[in-house]
Amino acid sequence: MARLVLKFQESPLKEVPIGSRPLSIGRAPDNDIAIDNLAVSNYHARVYPEAGRLVVEDLNSLNGTFVNELRIERAALRDGDAIVIGKHHIVVDTAHDAALPLDAGRKVSAPKVDETMVLDTKERRQMLEQALAAGERSPLAHTRVRVPLLSVLSGKTDRKEYLLSNKLTVIGKSQMATVRLRGWLAPQVAAQINKRKDGYYLGRADRVPKINGQPIDGPTRLNDGDLIEVGRVRMTFLCHD
């Protein structure tokens, strides 16, 4: 089974199997790979399968994420690669796998060029993506990812910062909430943030949230620096380019 092995000075500390779920790396204890070291950001990087390969992505960490010797923002991983974060190494071990587990049912078909075909824009894009996936890893050809951040200014929440990496982010006391509100008066589902093609939208649930002091009237697109109020919790939405 494919796995990540956390090492410090060549001695293995922890092993984490790679499944279809993204694995998070950081200093906060709720990471899949938690590294208790000040050089490591709370949510430093994550590793996930994409297009039949394994990808590591730096989450705008302070001290950066390296693959072997190169600093990366996003890079494909191969068997034996070392993700270097501070003084810790996380070694990728996929040698015993025929393929990544999630690929069990996937058929990888190379673009056919010997046949006459009509290309629509979607097919062209897919062919480009396949070509990229098949090519060499290139740290310079990375795509800069913009994952916005919610930073809590005041109020009772389980964390001080939240990365909005999901399509749906629920704010509330409920188990399914990403932004977990504390306090027994807090609603189970207070508000929601939906990722759409053109940005992130704040919407109501059991409460009507405010943006910059104004109660929202239907789902509203968030801009960098917006102040969000949900009950007594105040947060800023940060989305820097």
Place this chain on the structure above:
Amino acid sequence: MRLDIGARTDIGRVRNNNEDSYRLLPDLNLFILSDGMGGEAHGEVASALAVESVAAHCLEAANNFSAPFFGEPKADLSEKTNRLASAVHLANRKIHEAAGSNAAHRGMGATVLAAWLDGQKLSLAHVGDSRAYLLRAGALEQLTVDHSLVAEQLRQGLITPQEAESSKMQSVLTRALGAQEEVEADTDEHLLLEGDTLLLCSDGLTRMVTDPEIASTLLTHLAAQAAADRLVALANEYGGEDNTTVVVLRIGIRPDVWFNRLRRWSRNLGGQLEEESLRGGH
């Protein structure tokens, strides 16, 4: 989460057979609808294959975490949404294979629309022109985008909504199950609130009945089954040119959830009072 579920499928007033299929799995909170195409080439075979493949794949995944995955999972989607997309990819492959291996089935295809609820979280996956609507606070919102030529022309501003309505190209889909070896499924996630109504329907409904009429029917027929029956009846009253299938889901929080909240609240209140009386005593 309490659900009131209503569903109905009908052959309509013009067609000789019903090529729509639906499948409800209330234990899993999974609801699937498909509109088959291909006429003589057995559209009903394709739509049945679509709903059964999606249902079987999700059932397997619910019992076995490491069930094979079809297509590429997306990092920003929940496990359930990724699993729905996987099910749609599998259904496409099955229909494509069936169409290729049996001469009688050549050219068959289907739309698919699947909704999976995880508490208040809704996962949606679809291919084709079957639609999901959300009725919230009296306003009807279409959650899905039609994969049809007309809808695409409309989005690009090439035709007006009036031209779209009278277009002869309405049955031309830009995406369908079975047409190609691989298909891209549209996926989405929403948070459902108490009092919401979710409607899944085939184009037999939306070609005959306008959105405002759909909204008013859902608002005036409280029981989900009554609303489903009335929507199908309306489609038939207006001509019933195609098969019509509707699934109506009314969202409500179970009474025991309220009871637990009340109990927790009174316990908290009791604890605070006790604390205060202790403090007062010293």
